[in-house]
Amino acid sequence: MNTSLRTRALTGTALTLAVATVLTACGGEDSSSGAKDANDTTSSPTAAAVGDPLVATFDGGLYVLDGRTLELGRTITLPGFNRVSPAGDGDHVIVSTDSGFRVLNAAGQSFSDIAYQGAKPGHVVRHAGRTVLFTDGTGEVNVFDPADLSGGEKPEGRTYTSAEAHHGVAIELKNGELLSTLGTEEKRTGALVLDKNNKEIKRAENCPGVHGEAAARNEAVAVGCEDGVLIYRDGEFTKVAAPDDYGRIGNQAGSDVSPVILGDYKTDQEAELERPTRISLIDTEKAKLRLVDLGTSYSFRSLARGPEGEALVLGTDGAIRVIDPASGEIEKKIPAVGEWREPLDWQQPRPTLFVRDHTAYVSEPGRKALHAIDLETGEKITSVTLPESTNELSGVVAGH
Numbered sequence: 561m562n563t564s565l566r567t568r569a570l571t572g573t574a575l576t577l578a579v580a581t582v583l584t585a586c587g588g589e590d591s592s593s594g595a596k597d598a599n600d601t602t603s604s605p606t607a608a609a610v611g612d613p614l615v616a617t618f619d620g621g622l623y624v625l626d627g628r629t630l631e632l633g634r635t636i637t638l639p640g641f642n643r644v645s646p647a648g649d650g651d652h653v654i655v656s657t658d659s660g661f662r663v664l665n666a667a668g669q670s671f672s673d674i675a676y677q678g679a680k681p682g683h684v685v686r687h688a689g690r691t692v693l694f695t696d697g698t699g700e701v702n703v704f705d706p707a708d709l710s711g712g713e714k715p716e717g718r719t720y721t722s723a724e725a726h727h728g729v730a731i732e733l734k735n736g737e738l739l740s741t742l743g744t745e746e747k748r749t750g751a752l753v754l755d756k757n758n759k760e761i762k763r764a765e766n767c768p769g770v771h772g773e774a775a776a777r778n779e780a781v782a783v784g785c786e787d788g789v790l791i792y793r794d795g796e797f798t799k800v801a802a803p804d805d806y807g808r809i810g811n812q813a814g815s816d817v818s819p820v821i822l823g824d825y826k827t828d829q830e831a832e833l834e835r836p837t838r839i840s841l842i843d844t845e846k847a848k849l850r851l852v853d854l855g856t857s858y859s860f861r862s863l864a865r866g867p868e869g870e871a872l873v874l875g876t877d878g879a880i881r882v883i884d885p886a887s888g889e890i891e892k893k894i895p896a897v898g899e900w901r902e903p904l905d906w907q908q909p910r911p912t913l914f915v916r917d918h919t920a921y922v923s924e925p926g927r928k929a930l931h932a933i934d935l936e937t938g939e940k941i942t943s944v945t946l947p948e949s950t951n952e953l954s955g956v957v958a959g960h
Contacts, residue, residue, distance in 0.1 A: 608633075613666035614914070614921060614955040615644045615653050616930065618948040622655070624669045627916070627955055630930055630944040634669040641907050645684035646957040648691040648706030653954055656681040661693050661702075663709055666956055674714045676702050683729040686957065687775050690732045694740075699725040701740055703732050720758050729773050731781055737761070739781055739792055741770050751783055751790060751797075764790055764797035774814030774821045780844035782821045784809035789823065789842050789849065798847050802840075809840050811860045818869030819845040820885035824860065833904050839863075839873055841885055852888045854881055859902045861952070864915040866935055872920065874913040876900050880920060882935070894938040896931060897924040912953040925949035 612627030622636040622644070643656035644664075651667040661681045663674035679697025686692075686706070693702045699722030708715030718738070722728060726743035733739070736756035742749050742765060750765040769786035776782070780793040788802040789809050802809070802825075809823040823840040835857035841850045856875035864872040870891075871883040878900065879893040897911050909925035919941065920933045928949050932941040 609667045610669065611667075612650075612916070612956060613653075613669075614930075614953065615655075615664065615666050616923060616946070616950040617642050617644055617952040618946075618950050620948075622664070623946060623950065624664075624666055625930070625944070627919075627921075630932055630942050632944070632946065635947075636664075636669075636671075641951075643681075644952050644954045646686060646954055647684075647709060648686040648689075648957060649709060650956050652706065652709045653956065654684045654691075654693070656684075660695065672709070672712055674709065674712070676714075680727075682727060683773075685729060685731045685773065687731050688734040688779070692730050692732055692738075694729050696727045697725055699723070699728070701730045701738070703730075703738070718758075720754065727771070729771075729783070731773055731775065733779050733781070739773075739783075741783065743770065751792070753792065762792070762795070762797060764792075764799070766790070766799050769808065769810075771810040772812050772823075774812035774823075775816070776814045776821050776844045777816055777819045778845075780819065782812060782814070782823075782842055782844060784812060784823060786829075789821075789840070791842070791844050791847060793844055800842060800847050800849050802849065803851065809842075811863060812842075813863040813865050813871070815865040815869040815885075818865075818885050819843055820869075820871070822863055822865065822871040822873075822883075822885065824858075824863065825851060833902065835876070835902055839871070839883075841871065841883075841888055850888050852883060852890070854890070856881075857902065859910050860906070861910060861912040864913045864920070866915060867918055870935075872913065872915060872935075874911060874922060876902065878911075880913065880922070880933070880935075892938065894920070894933060894935070896920070896922045896933055897929075898926065900924075900926065907951075909949050909951040912951075914953045914955060916955060916957065921953060921955070923950045923953045925951070 610626040610633045614625045616623045624633045645654045655662045660677040663672045678695035682694045682696040691706045701720040704715035704717030724744045728741035730740035738754045748770045750767040753762040767785035767790040772784045786808045791798045806829045808826040812823040814821045821842040825838045825840040826834045828834045838851045856877040862874040871885045873881045878897045882891045912923045914921045931943045
């Protein structure tokens with residue numbers, strides 16, 4: 561790789577995707593972190609700021625790495641199963657613990673005092689300059705401007721509490737409308753839309769098992785159902801049916817430069833763990849769904865979008881498939897990691913794909929490795945071996 565390409569790939573301004581995708585989606589119904597202790601200790605009293613930081617979780621803590629070199633900066637001790645998602649700015653990430661959401665200043669490699677307490681912290685969604693947290697155990701939704709995190713105090717923001725607590729998700733649009741899921745602990749049915757004053761203006765209850773969300777071009781929002789997908793666009797809900805009676809779409813990835821949303825696709829309702837080989841491409845403008853056979857299985861941490869809206873899927877054969885979202889054509893396969901198999905327990909480590917600008921970051925827990933790959937050339941930029949196998953992988957979304 562020539563020097564100019566290497567520099568552009570690693571330090572170019574990161575594309576803020578329309579919404580959090582694979583890395584904020586979940587693989588099971590329980591999104592509790594299961595952590596025993598939310599108090600962190602660090603391996604050193606001080607640490608220099610890192611550039612475009614990445615954060616990887618492991619059993620017992622977090623690794624903060626330099627996004628340009630993959631050099632390990634600080635190890636933060638945080639017992640239990642923790643989740644990590646972009647906060648929406650260039651410095652912070654959101655860490656889900658058993659007591660709620662905590663804000664980590666990844667650039668400064670230390671936790672801030674900002675926290676959103678509540679049992680079972682779930683999805684973290686970024687869209688239109690707003691970040692939305694959904695706490696499953698309480699049904700509480702918190703919305704804030706991620707730029708306000710830099711002050712070190714909890715941002716002033718919007719709150720909404722669902723009628724009943726459930727494993728849900730919410731997203732705020734540019735016009736102030738808030739789309740939030742409907743359900744209970746036992747059953748999820750659809751979504752509603754609130755105006756700026758939290759007054760309900762739209763509702764759709766024809767989306768059984770509603771799970772996950774993504775936003776496409778022109779603020780079309782899709783949430784997954786067990787029989788297709790529900791789209792909210794231009795003030796109206798539209799249901800797009802799956803070609804199978806049970807055709808579950810539960811994890812999605814969107815791009816603000818494409819009208820098409822990338823989703824998973826499962827058809828075996830009785831499977832202990834279905835290992836799907838097809839993905840779904842949902843055209844939010846035409847309200848149509850296309851299935852693409854990949855020739856390999858994948859997991860809920862395998863979906864992402866590229867800087868031009870490319871649909872990206874990390875297969876269990878170790879390759880990243882680059883898919884044209886409009887045609888469904890697999891344009892190329894980029895070797896990333898060795899072959900792997902998805903574990904039965906969704907909280908167990910498996911290779912994870914995180915994309916920022918033109919760079920794909922891929923973890924390889926079996927080898928305690930992390931790789932940076934140039935999506936344009938397919939070349940591996942650099943790799944690092946870490947002390948422990950990592951689980952989740954994420955980072956900040958805006959370059960410095």
